[in-house]
Amino acid sequence: DSGVTQTPKHLITATGQRVTLRCSPRSGDLSVYWYQQSLDQGLQFLIHYYNGEERAKGNILERFSAQQFPDLHSELNLSSLELGDSALYFCASSVGGLAGLETQYFGPGTRLLVL
Amino acid sequence: EDQVTQSPEALRLQEGESSSLNCSYTVSGLRGLFWYRQDPGKGPEFLFTLYSAGEEKEKERLKATLTKKESFLHITAPKPEDSATYLCAAAYSGAGSYQLTFGKGTKLSVIP
Secondary structure, eight states, X not given: OOSOEEEOSEEXXXXXXXXXXXXXXXXTOOEEEEEEEETTTEXXXXXXXXXXXXXXXXXXXXXXXXXXXXXXXXXXEEOSOOGGGOEEXXXXXXXXXXXXXXXXXXXXXXXXXXX | OOEEEEEOSEEEEETTOOEEEEEEEEOSSEEEEEEEEEOTTSOOEEEEEEOSTXXXXXXXXXXXXXXXXXXXXXXXXXXXXXXXXXXXXXXXXXXXXXXXXXXXXXXXXXXX
């Protein structure tokens, strides 16, 4: 158990809908990272927040957005969902925000299925 | 285009049969090269970070090395519990502060 929690574990929704995925980092960690993992694309870095501020952005679609709240939990919002958004979404956390070089601890993931 | 390529895609080893996994990268301004282990349906588990060519790190039966173009994960005398997918990732200077790109992984199966 990494200490990172993600909810929900599974999510089934329809095309065009909007969903919110939630992540709570390990106690004491200030950074949260979001990733998408699909069979064809592999693991893709989406976005990194450090202490409430966006630190780096990867291959995140404009339909997706994220934020980190004062209590350090983070939410990833996915809107106008398409079939291709079906994937495992992972959250990770680290102690600081050193340009992506810190050891990251991954949560168990949220499996999203868009029908 | 910045890329991280892992080979082979899959590897079957007999218990005790040592081998190496390869991660080649073509990125500008490498800041760090990571290795992770991922079990089916679970999040990746951190193994190593390498920062500069010539660096080596070891942990139990695993040893990671880094050159200017690639990294190797050597597995010595593997056991069935080493079966997993091994991912490498490169952190490098990019748009904004940095970028992070993962390879597609090597699926390792160790047969008793």
